[in-house]
Amino acid sequence: MPIAAEDTRLRATIKDVSRESGVSIKTVSRVLNNQPRVSDDARSRVLAAIKQLNFRPSAAARSLVGHRTFQIALACDNPSPFYVYEMQSGIHDRCRQDSVRMIAQPYDHRSAHLIEEIESLIDTTGIDGLILTPPASDRHDVLELLERRGVPFVRVTPSDVVRSSAVFIDNHAAADAMTRHLLALGHERIGFVIGHPSYAASASRHAGFVAALTDAGRTPDPRLIRQGSYDFASGAAAAEALLALAEPPTAIFASNDEMAAGVLSVAHRRGLAVPGALSVAGFGDDALASFVWPPLTTIRQPTRELGFQAADLLLAPSAEKASREVPFELIRRESTGGVLRR
Amino acid sequence: MPIAAEDTRLRATIKDVSRESGVSIKTVSRVLNNQPRVSDDARSRVLAAIKQLNFRPSAAARSLVGHRTFQIALACDNPSPFYVYEMQSGIHDRCRQDSVRMIAQPYDHRSAHLIEEIESLIDTTGIDGLILTPPASDRHDVLELLERRGVPFVRVTPSDVVRSSAVFIDNHAAADAMTRHLLALGHERIGFVIGHPSYAASASRHAGFVAALTDAGRTPDPRLIRQGSYDFASGAAAAEALLALAEPPTAIFASNDEMAAGVLSVAHRRGLAVPGALSVAGFGDDALASFVWPPLTTIRQPTRELGFQAADLLLAPSAEKASREVPFELIRRESTGGVLRR
DNA sequence: TTGTATGCGTTATCAG
DNA sequence: CTGATAACGCATACAA
Numbered sequence: 001m002p003i004a005a006e007d008t009r010l011r012a013t014i015k016d017v018s019r020e021s022g023v024s025i026k027t028v029s030r031v032l033n034n035q036p037r038v039s040d041d042a043r044s045r046v047l048a049a050i051k052q053l054n055f056r057p058s059a060a061a062r063s064l065v066g067h068r069t070f071q072i073a074l075a076c077d078n079p080s081p082f083y084v085y086e087m088q089s090g091i092h093d094r095c096r097q098d099s100v101r102m103i104a105q106p107y108d109h110r111s112a113h114l115i116e117e118i119e120s121l122i123d124t125t126g127i128d129g130l131i132l133t134p135p136a137s138d139r140h141d142v143l144e145l146l147e148r149r150g151v152p153f154v155r156v157t158p159s160d161v162v163r164s165s166a167v168f169i170d171n172h173a174a175a176d177a178m179t180r181h182l183l184a185l186g187h188e189r190i191g192f193v194i195g196h197p198s199y200a201a202s203a204s205r206h207a208g209f210v211a212a213l214t215d216a217g218r219t220p221d222p223r224l225i226r227q228g229s230y231d232f233a234s235g236a237a238a239a240e241a242l243l244a245l246a247e248p249p250t251a252i253f254a255s256n257d258e259m260a261a262g263v264l265s266v267a268h269r270r271g272l273a274v275p276g277a278l279s280v281a282g283f284g285d286d287a288l289a290s291f292v293w294p295p296l297t298t299i300r301q302p303t304r305e306l307g308f309q310a311a312d313l314l315l316a317p318s319a320e321k322a323s324r325e326v327p328f329e330l331i332r333r334e335s336t337g338g339v340l341r342r
Numbered sequence: 343m344p345i346a347a348e349d350t351r352l353r354a355t356i357k358d359v360s361r362e363s364g365v366s367i368k369t370v371s372r373v374l375n376n377q378p379r380v381s382d383d384a385r386s387r388v389l390a391a392i393k394q395l396n397f398r399p400s401a402a403a404r405s406l407v408g409h410r411t412f413q414i415a416l417a418c419d420n421p422s423p424f425y426v427y428e429m430q431s432g433i434h435d436r437c438r439q440d441s442v443r444m445i446a447q448p449y450d451h452r453s454a455h456l457i458e459e460i461e462s463l464i465d466t467t468g469i470d471g472l473i474l475t476p477p478a479s480d481r482h483d484v485l486e487l488l489e490r491r492g493v494p495f496v497r498v499t500p501s502d503v504v505r506s507s508a509v510f511i512d513n514h515a516a517a518d519a520m521t522r523h524l525l526a527l528g529h530e531r532i533g534f535v536i537g538h539p540s541y542a543a544s545a546s547r548h549a550g551f552v553a554a555l556t557d558a559g560r561t562p563d564p565r566l567i568r569q570g571s572y573d574f575a576s577g578a579a580a581a582e583a584l585l586a587l588a589e590p591p592t593a594i595f596a597s598n599d600e601m602a603a604g605v606l607s608v609a610h611r612r613g614l615a616v617p618g619a620l621s622v623a624g625f626g627d628d629a630l631a632s633f634v635w636p637p638l639t640t641i642r643q644p645t646r647e648l649g650f651q652a653a654d655l656l657l658a659p660s661a662e663k664a665s666r667e668v669p670f671e672l673i674r675r676e677s678t679g680g681v682l683r684r
Numbered sequence: 685t686t687g688t689a690t691g692c693g694t695t696a697t698c699a700g
Numbered sequence: 701c702t703g704a705t706a707a708c709g710c711a712t713a714c715a716a
Contacts, residue, residue, distance in 0.1 A: 013709055024687040029711060037685055056465035060406035061709035065692050069402070070466060071445075081427035081629060092448055101467055103413075104446040106434055123398040124412060125443055232633055261633040268635040287423060291574055291603040292634055293610040355693055366703040371695060379701050403693035407708050 012053035021049035032057060063126060072129040072314055073103040073121060074307075075136055079231065080258060082286035083303055087156070090307025091131065098315050103127065109135045109198060115145055122149055129153060129314040131307075135198045137166075154310045159200035165313040166323045167306050171201045174299045174328040175208025175253075176215075178281050181297070181330060182251045183216050186339045187279065191242040191249035193228040193235055193259050202230075205255045205283065224249055228259050235262025243270065243278075250339050251279035257286040260296055264335070275337030285331055294334035302326050354395035363391035374399060405468060414471040414656055415445040415463060416649075417478055421573065422600060424628035425645055429498070432649025433473065440657050445469065451477045451540060457487055464493055471495060471656040473649075477540040479508075496652045501542035507655040508665045509648050513543045516641045516670040517550025517595075518557075520623050523639070523672060524593045525558050528681045529621065533584040533591035535570040535577055535601050544572075547597045547625065566591055570601050577604025585612065585620075592681050593621035599628045602638055606677070617679035627673055636676035644668050 014032070018025045023042050030038045031046045038046075049055070063069045074091055078084055091102050105121055107114060114136070121127065129152040136142050137155035143163060146153045154165045161168065182190050192209050195202030206225075213220045223245060226238035235254050239262060242249055254260040260282030264274060272278045274294055282289055285300035309324045356374070360367045365384050372380045373388045380388075391397070405411040416433055420426055430446065437444050447463055449456060456478070463469065471494040478484050479497035485505060488495045496507045503510065524532050534551050537544030548567075555562045565587060568580035577596050581604060584591055596602040602624030606616060614620045616636055624631055627642035651666045 011709095014711095015709080025710080026687060026712080027685085030686090033711085039685060042686080058406070058709050059466050059468045060402055060411070061692090062711085064400070064402035064406050064694085064709080065711050067692090081423040084427055085423035088446055089448070092446075099462070099466060101445050101447070101463070103443050104430055104434075105443070106431070120441070121443070124401050124441060126401045232629075258633065265633075265635050265637075287574075288630065288633060291600065291607075291630060293607050295607075356695095357693080367694085367705095368696085368703055369701090372702090375695085381701065384702085400693050403708090404695080406693080406710090407695045409708090 011058075012055040014055070014057065016053055017046065017049045017055050020053060021045040068128055069126045070099065071101045071103055071125060071127050072131065072311070073105045073125065073127045074131045074133070075105045075107050075118065075121070076133045077107050077109045077136060078133055080256070080284075080286065082257075082288060083284070086303035087133065087307040090304035090309075091311040093304070094308045094311035094315060100128075100315060107136060109139075114139070115141055118142060119145060119149070122151055127151065131310045131314065132156065134158070134200060138200055152314060154313045156306055156310055157201055159203075161323045165321050167309045167313065167326060168323070169301055169306070169326050169328045171204035172208040172211070174283070174301075174330075175205040175255075176212040177208075177328075177330050178253055178283070178297075178299055179209050179212035180216075181332070182253060182279065182281060182336065183212065183218075185251070185279065185336060187249075187251040188339075189221070189224060189247060189249040189251075191224045191226070191238075191252040193226050193238040193252065193254040193263070195255035195259075196229040197227070199230070202255060209253065228255065230256050230259060232258050232262040232265075235259025236266050237262075239263040239266035243267075243272075249278075251281065251336065253281045253283075255283050257282035257284045257289045257296060257298055260298070260335075261288060261292050264292055264294075264296075274335055276340050279336040281336055289331075289333070297333045297336040298331050300329040300331050302328070353400075354397040356397070356399065358395055359388060359391045359397050362395060363387040410470050411468045412441065413443045413445055413467060413469050414473065414653070415447045415467065415469045416473045416475070417447045417449050417460065417463070418475045419449050419451045419478060420475055422598070422626075422628065424599075424630060425626070428645035429475065429649040432646035432651075433653040435646070436650045436653035436657060442470070442657060449478060451481075456481070457483055460484060461487060461491070464491055469493065473652045473656065474498065476500070476542060480542050494656060496655045498648055498652055499543055501545075503665045507663050509651045509655065509668060510665070511643055511648070511668050511670045513546035514550040514553070516625070516643075516672075517547040517597075518554040519550075519670075519672050520595055520625070520639075520641055521551050521554035522558075523674070524595060524621065524623060524678065525554065525560075527593070527621065527678060529591075529593040530681075531563070531566060531589060531591040531593075533566045533568070533580075533594040535568050535580040535594065535596040535605070537597035537601075538571040539569070541572070544597060551595065570597065572598050572601060574600050574604040574607075577601025578608050579604075581605040581608035585609075585614075591620075593623065593678065595623045595625075597625050599624035599626045599631045599638060599640055602640070602677075603630060603634050606634055606636075606638075616677055618682050621678040623678055631673075631675070639675045639678040640673050642671040642673050644670070 017028045031043050133156045137158040157168045194206050210220050228234035252263050263280050282296040282298035285298045289296040289298045359370045373385050475498045479500040499510045536548050552562050570576035594605050605622050624638040624640035627640045631638040631640045
């Protein structure tokens, strides 16, 4: 008879701890949730028993009665691996502090069943809260569902900021800043690639670009503004069109880094020196921005910090509706420069 | 008195459905889990009641008694956003089929508390299974823990394949194939950048490289083989060292795409034409491989498929220990070419 | 400061 | 084919 009964496959329960330590179940429960009214003596005996029995409270039982699962979810539809990775990392950083887990829930914003899918997520997991990235962060039916079901949620970069807690950067100001940077370099003709129309940030960045030009006394030329969809191919296509113009731009500002990489590729294939013959600017400061050649001048969007703050809004005890703006930063690298030749 | 009592915030329970449909709780439970012995009449009445009451079974109660949570976790430590994104996508694809959720659990393989963290994951979530990516997939203490706790798990690209279910590609053969490709192009001096030493795949790829050279009657030159760590900077550093050699290589094969991107950057900065003066090959076929200039010749590692198969091994009813090899593919793009000048 | 008894919403046993 | 009832493990009124 080698070892005692505790060694069986069955996990110890709170009852076992109670028996082993000689106190009541309620007292065990108190120390488990470190509530106040417990004598030091009782507490230490309970702790000893817990350790001795290797007791771990059952998550299922706890959430059944406590109405909490210590789990939140991230509903995300961004096609950029960088964005998703950074967002998740930030959320994890915050979740770790509270021993909360994160369910990664991708969604397709074009799905006809988006609502059912999110409701199913709520029902089958009992999550304590949800973080919503664009474009679902602007879907009224989704917000309505969450409110109706009483699920706390935080939106990332929504178009308005009043309906819930939210985290965001000032996309308008960021695009404005980048455009001024290009203008200061002496560029007269600046091409712009708009982001995917489903994302509110696309319009903000576009507006910031136009505002900077207008403020500088320029009239935005519609031929220099092309629609993209945040992916590499659309950036490349826009660049082809822009560079085929009779009067091509000397700089191209793409609404994200992946499209900017597409622009760079086209420039290389055409033998255009960057930034000698063409300056290229991105947006986001994905890891990608540093991996391409030349390294991209871009706007640093602190995605990881956005994730951290979003989770904090969900988990902080003072869970009032609040919005937090995170600062962006213009990162000058080697893809932009002055106009060298006409 | 507008609407009935069901409209309260409290969710309907199985008891309500039982009462509403006039059958027993057990029968409701039967249709819920679509078990056999139920009359069509009873079934349809239950279904109607469920719909009418908008009933959803409680996940907490279900897992308390059922010992299943319908959740699995992905414990991942890969620093590449592409890898993580693709892996998660594949897992999701499979999980969706069974309405299972995925908890994304990053870990740090250098952590002194790795074991505690994974045990905590098990205890606080009650996951039904775990997918382990390298290097934890080769940590004996982790495997021992999982076996002791009776948690089903699948390892991704482990060094051995007998201890559990596993999914993998043949890293040795893939590196061998790429090396032959370079050899066939006429390269006499081929540089190689080894991956991070903690990952078993690094050694396999290295061995494959050496094997191909040896088979071709060449003697591997240790000066042409540098240690890297799978990140951009280490690839760049290795390239600097390699290119500074008295007799520099005419081709460099990096053990992953991110390091290959680092090699490309160095080539560009030095004004070396790729592939004119230097051929560059990567490994992985991350999205990155297509975003850099020139697009990388690389080994396509079907990460998404690996994730899908890993999840399938966990969720398939015939959950026997099994290993599945997924085929790789050599993708020829524009970063490799023949030797043009000496 | 501590303990007892009850309930949370399912599933499973076993008799009908 | 169906149903009454006992778990499952924890938290919390309510007492003491």
